Amino acid sequence: MTKIAFIGLGNMGGPMAANLVKAGHAVTGFDLSEASRNAAAKTGVSVAGSIAHAVREAECVITMLPAGAHVLYVWDELLGFVDPGTLLIDSSTIDVDSARKAHALAEKADCRSLDAPVSGGTGGAAAGTLTFMVGGADDAFARGKPLLDAMGKKIVHCGDVGAGQAAKICNNMILGISMAGVCEAFVLAERLGLSHQALFDVASTSSGQCWSLTTYCPVPGPVPTSPANNDYRPGFAASLMLKDLKLSQQAASTSGASTPMGAQAAQLYSMFEKLGHGGEDFSALIHLLRGNDEAKPG
Numbered sequence: 001m002t003k004i005a006f007i008g009l010g011n012m013g014g015p016m017a018a019n020l021v022k023a024g025h026a027v028t029g030f031d032l033s034e035a036s037r038n039a040a041a042k043t044g045v046s047v048a049g050s051i052a053h054a055v056r057e058a059e060c061v062i063t064m065l066p067a068g069a070h071v072l073y074v075w076d077e078l079l080g081f082v083d084p085g086t087l088l089i090d091s092s093t094i095d096v097d098s099a100r101k102a103h104a105l106a107e108k109a110d111c112r113s114l115d116a117p118v119s120g121g122t123g124g125a126a127a128g129t130l131t132f133m134v135g136g137a138d139d140a141f142a143r144g145k146p147l148l149d150a151m152g153k154k155i156v157h158c159g160d161v162g163a164g165q166a167a168k169i170c171n172n173m174i175l176g177i178s179m180a181g182v183c184e185a186f187v188l189a190e191r192l193g194l195s196h197q198a199l200f201d202v203a204s205t206s207s208g209q210c211w212s213l214t215t216y217c218p219v220p221g222p223v224p225t226s227p228a229n230n231d232y233r234p235g236f237a238a239s240l241m242l243k244d245l246k247l248s249q250q251a252a253s254t255s256g257a258s259t260p261m262g263a264q265a266a267q268l269y270s271m272f273e274k275l276g277h278g279g280e281d282f283s284a285l286i287h288l289l290r291g292n293d294e295a296k297p298g
């Protein structure tokens, strides 16, 4: 049993904290939102009234927050209240530079730290089947892994500080580009009189095969469980796709990498969000590419 403080009990953090409780850990949580605090209390999380109270006796602190600025703010505050040697794990999706700054804050306070973003969405968080991409030193990873095992089914140690966030944004840049490509292919097929099913049957067993096609197929029919069959309800919201693409472009700019396809995908999703579709599944981008009224402002 480990004493864990969990800060950020939202859509992802709430169910992740609940799985740590189920695994027998003593979890004390804090969130700014009363609704999130109340929901967490119902799953057995002991809710604290402040970050200071939540982390006071913790052997490990996990954060699951919206963006880099939130993580740096919260880590800066909580490091004033934890014992040296405490393990800090951030599972939010944030920019690589902020992740490295967070590690530096922890090191200055003689704490150990991991960046450990996830994929698998809210379904994976609830089911305890997330994939964790982890950056940090070997000893910190060895300490964190049993806790991550309680929330996920695949834990990959990607390298040193920031490597988890780097893996996450590289993967999601592939995803954004591949979904745009799959959407374009279906739009072209429509113009050429080729049926959705025929394109799917060929591409899903040929070199065009990819997750965006075979799991999140952007037209209704070929993959009955894809969001296209559920009125494009997410799934993975277009606004979250845009957030990750922006992180990839920020990292490309600071590292000097050339990512023209990532830049193009970021522009497409930015346009789609500005037209009011950020809350739809990211596969709904096909409406924008068709140039039809469904993707124009209402």
Ligand code: NAD
Residues within 6 Å of the ligand: 007, 008, 009, 010, 011, 012, 013, 030, 031, 032, 033, 036, 064, 065, 066, 067, 070, 073, 074, 091, 092, 093, 094, 118, 119, 120, 121, 122, 236, 240, 243
């Ligand atoms: P969310 O908005 O539901 O939860 C974030 C929580 O952080 C909120 O409840 C908010 O009140 C809390 N918070 C913000 N500032 C705080 C502070 N200073 N102190 C305490 N609590 C604070 O977001 P989410 O969907 O749970 O996502 C969290 C992170 O996980 C994001 O970085 C997101 O990109 C990433 N992520 C989300 C998904 C998904 O499908 N939702 C999938 C993978 C990764």
